[in-house]
Each structure stands twice: as C-alpha cells, then as structure tokens.
Amino acid sequence: MTNIVVSCEIALVTDTYTPQVNGVTTVVARIASVLREFGHQVAVVAPRYPSRAAEAPGELRIPSAAFPPYPAIRLSLPQFGAVARFLDPFEPELVHVATEGPLGLMGRRYAKRRGIPLVTSYHTNFPQYARHYGAGALEPLVWKWLRWFHRPAVLTQTPGEAVAAELKSRGIGNPIVWGRGVDTAHFNPGRRSAGWRRWLAGGDDTAVVLHVGRLAPEKSIDVLMEAWTATHEGAGQRATFVVAGEGPETRRLLTQLPWVRQLGFLDRGKLADVYASADICVLPSKTETCGLVALEAMASGLAVVAADAGGFRESITQGAAASWLLRTMRPDLPRRYFRL
Amino acid sequence: MIAPQRRAEIATAARAAALARDVAPENLALLQQYAAAAGHTAAGAFTRTAQPVEAGV
Numbered sequence: 576m577t578n579i580v581v582s583c584e585i586a587l588v589t590d591t592y593t594p595q596v597n598g599v600t601t602v603v604a605r606i607a608s609v610l611r612e613f614g615h616q617v618a619v620v621a622p623r624y625p626s627r628a629a630e631a632p633g634e635l636r637i638p639s640a641a642f643p644p645y646p647a648i649r650l651s652l653p654q655f656g657a658v659a660r661f662l663d664p665f666e667p668e669l670v671h672v673a674t675e676g677p678l679g680l681m682g683r684r685y686a687k688r689r690g691i692p693l694v695t696s697y698h699t700n701f702p703q704y705a706r707h708y709g710a711g712a713l714e715p716l717v718w719k720w721l722r723w724f725h726r727p728a729v730l731t732q733t734p735g736e737a738v739a740a741e742l743k744s745r746g747i748g749n750p751i752v753w754g755r756g757v758d759t760a761h762f763n764p765g766r767r768s769a770g771w772r773r774w775l776a777g778g779d780d781t782a783v784v785l786h787v788g789r790l791a792p793e794k795s796i797d798v799l800m801e802a803w804t805a806t807h808e809g810a811g812q813r814a815t816f817v818v819a820g821e822g823p824e825t826r827r828l829l830t831q832l833p834w835v836r837q838l839g840f841l842d843r844g845k846l847a848d849v850y851a852s853a854d855i856c857v858l859p860s861k862t863e864t865c866g867l868v869a870l871e872a873m874a875s876g877l878a879v880v881a882a883d884a885g886g887f888r889e890s891i892t893q894g895a896a897a898s899w900l901l902r903t904m905r906p907d908l909p910r911r912y913f914r915l
Numbered sequence: 916m917i918a919p920q921r922r923a924e925i926a927t928a929a930r931a932a933a934l935a936r937d938v939a940p941e942n943l944a945l946l947q948q949y950a951a952a953a954g955h956t957a958a959g960a961f962t963r964t965a966q967p968v969e970a971g972v
Contacts, residue, residue, distance in 0.1 A: 585949065609942045669953045694952045729952040751948060756941030757933055764926050782917050854917055854925075874933035876926030892932060 584616045586667035588658070588682025590650060590674040592621035596840040597789065598865060599698050602755060603673045618665045620658055620678055622651040635661040637678065645791075647822065653677040658685055667691055673698070675724050687727055695728040697721070697742060697750070700793075700862045700885070722747050734865035735889040754889075757870035762847050764876030771852035775836060776815040784814050785853035785877070787846070787868050788860065790822035795859040795882065800832055802857065807834060819849055850875035858887065866890035873898060 589603045603619075610617045616633075623636035630636045637657060639649035658681045662670075670686035671694040672679045679695075686693035725731045725748035732753045733739040739750040776783045784806070790796055803816050816835045818828070829837055841849060850856070856872035858881040866886030869879050873890075879898040881887040891898045917925070 583949070583953065583955075605938075606945065609945060612942075613946060669949055671949075692952050692954065694949065730948060732948065753945055753948060754936065754941050756936050756938035759930075759934055759937045762933075764930060854922065870933050870936050873929040876930050878925045878929065890936070898929065898932065 582614050582616060584665055584667045585610055586618045586662050586670045588620040588670065588672045588678055590622060590676030590678045594626060598867060599673060618662060620682060622649055624649060650676055651678050653681050655681050655684060669694060692729045693727050694730050695725050696732045698864055700864055718745055735886050738864045755867060757874045759874045762850060762871045762874035764851050766848050766851035768848055768852050771848055775817055782814045782855060783817060783853040784855045784857060785817050786857050787819045789820050790824040790828055793862045795861055796824040796828060798859040799857060800828060803832060819846060850877060853877055855880060861885060863887060
C-alpha cells in the first residue's frame with residue numbers, strides 16, 4: 576500500500592466538550608481522536624469549565640457561564656479575537672463547527688473571514704426542543720436561524736438519513752450523513768460484571784432495566800416514568816430500574832419513583848460496564864437525531880426498547896430479534912419485558 | 916428475570932446488529948468527507964494509507 580503521508584490541520588469548534596458528558600462531547604472527542612490517530616493535527620476551541628481549569632495541548636478553552644434556564648449547559652462568551660489568535664498560527668485547512676452556540680458562531684465567522692472551508696454539524700433537534708419547552712411558536716425562527724447558520728458550510732454533517740432529508744427539505748446547507756458508528760470493542764458483553772449486578776440488582780435472578788441519557792423534558796422522561804411505574808407494579812422484585820444520567824428532571828423522577836437507582840453521568844469505562852451488566856435498555860426520547868445510545872446498548876448485548884422516532888429508526892431494525900421500536904411505549908412495555 | 920437461554924439469544928442478536936454499525940468504516944467516511952470539504956483531490960489525502968498511525972508516533 577502506498578504510504579502517502581499527508582498531515583492536515585483541522586480546527587474543531589464546539590460549545591460543549593469534555594469533561595461534560597453528552598452526545599455532542601462524545602462525538603467531538605471521537606473526531607479529534609480519529610484525526611490524531613490518522614496523523615492529522617487538531618486544534619480544539621471549547622468552553623472552559625470550573626471542574627477543569629487546565630487546557631490540554633492543542634486546546635483553547637474559553638471561560639463559560641451557566642445558561643440560566645438550564646444551568647447544566649454552560650456557554651462561553653463569543654471572543655473572536657481569542658479564537659483568531661489561537662487558530663491563525665495553526666493555519667487550519669478546514670474548520671469544523673460542531674454546535675450552533677456562541678463559540679460555534681466564532682468558528683463560523685473565522686472560517687468565513689479567512690476563506691477556509693467550513694463543515695458544520697447538526698446534532699441537536701432545536702426545533703423540537705422549542706416545543707418541549709413551551710416555545711413552539713419560536714420554531715419557525717429556530718429554522719430560520721439554522722438556515723442562516725449552516726448556509727456557508729461546504730457540508731453539514733447529520734447523524735442519519737431522516738435528519739438529512741429534513742434539513743434538505745428546510746433548505747439547510749448541504750447535508751451529508753455521517754453515521755458515526757459504535758465502538759464495539761469498548762461496548763461489549765464481555766464487560767458484564769457480577770460485582771455491578773450484585774450492586775444494582777442483588778443477583779442474577781433480577782432483570783436490570785436501564786435508561787441512559789440526560790433527564791430532561793425533551794427526552795420524554797414522563798413516558799419513561801409511566802412505563803417504569805407500570806412495569807414495577809407488575810414485576811415487583813423481578814426487575815430493578817437504573818438510570819445512568821442526570822438533568823433537570825432528576826429530582827422529580829427520584830421523588831415519584833424512589834425505587835429507581837440513579838447513577839449520574841458515568842465515564843465511558845463505567846458506562847460500558849453498566850450497559851453490559853444490565854438486561855434491557857429503555858429509550859423513550861423522540862428527539863434523538865442519532866440514537867447512538869441504542870447502538871451502545873446493543874453492542875453490549877442488551878435488548879433495546881426505544882421510541883419509534885428520530886435516530887432510533889436508523890439504529891434499530893424493526894423486527895430484529897433483540898430490539899423493538901414502540902410508537903406508544905406505555906401500554907406495551909410491561910408485556911414486552913416479560914415476554915422476554 | 917429473563918431466562919438465561921433467552922438472555923443469551925438476545926445478547927447474540929443485539930451484538931450482531933451493532934457490529935454492522937461499527938466505528939471503523941465510519942471513521943474512514945469521516946476522513947473522506949473532510950477531504951471532499953477541504954478540496955483535496957489526491958486519493959487518500961486525509962485517509963493516508965487508510966491505516967491509523969501507532970499511538971505516540
């Protein structure tokens with residue numbers, strides 16, 4: 576094989592990054608890792624968080640403040656000068672803007688001003704989020720903003736065909752699917768641990784029912800709570816319920832369902848252990864653009880019960896032996912569990 | 916509780932479905948998209964030898 580050594584410089588700009596845990600940080604960290612693995616140079620512009628003051632090599636961290644309506648989200652002030660001073664000596668051949676926030680705007684502006692090709696990502700279903708937060712009337716404005724934001728991009732990456740088709744129909748950018756895939760070496764059934772199972776369920780005779788994700792209204796936490804309540808009433812001690820994640824709905828969920836074990840956000844290693852040590856993963860969100868969480872669960876050997884919507888439709892093959900897409904999760908869930 | 920035999924069948928089926936969506940081909944697709952976006956026309960410009968470098972090299 577010809578050894579063509581071409582090292583390229585790529586700037587990644589994101590409004591959320593490690594050590595925060597969410598789908599976007601996972602994907603951006605993954606892109607940086609892949610690029611470095613293939614010998615390319617990467618510069619990352621991201622928020623600085625109170626829990627992590629230090630910058631890693633190749634990073635510009637810009638101080639962030641909590642976003643008042645949703646304090647877990649921290650946004651940086653748009654500092655174009657700082658971004659330009661950091662990126663100019665790096666001379667990027669490509670700028671990839673992963674988010675549509677203030678830093679994303681700075682990345683977009685930098686690429687436009689320097690005449691550098693811009694790639695954007697569309698990860699988050701903001702128009703649907705607007706509906707969930709009682710601001711459905713703003714949806715047309717959100718689409719307008721997205722059209723404007725992504726217009727200069729050579730490519731706008733989306734995680735699936737359905738999202739790409741929607742962006743196209745809305746006149747947004749040049750959507751292209753990047754499916755991301757799942758790290759099947761990391762997420763694998765071999766990580767199943769007797770220790771985790773004992774801790775979560777007490778032993779092998781109890782099914783561990785798992786939900787992974789942010790506990791927020793747009794993730795259909797109401798649906799999860801109703802489904803789990805019905806299942807808990809029917810299953811008694813035969814099932815235990817575990818959440819890996821947290822968010823604004825955490826307190827309400829734990830108050831109303833005190834028998835749920837909440838683990839908070841886990842690092843990737845522990846998350847893989849928990850997946851493999853569970854039995855069923857329940858994912859009710861209808862706003863997922865990707866559905867990577869379903870693939871991680873499947874790679875770990877779990878049955879997956881997911882909403883028949885968004886990215887899950889592309890992660891899960893309806894009718895496959897170990898996964899179900901449910902249009903209405905509430906009445907179906909207990910029956911589905913115990914036919915297993 | 917899920918019967919052990921049924922649990923094993925589920926794990927096998929789920930794993931097989933996930934393997935069809937492994938990261939390796941997606942990583943190459945990412946690099947190819949970058950190459951297209953950056954205007955690199957030389958084959959392998961971003962994907963190089965299509966083989967990752969050794970860690971630390």
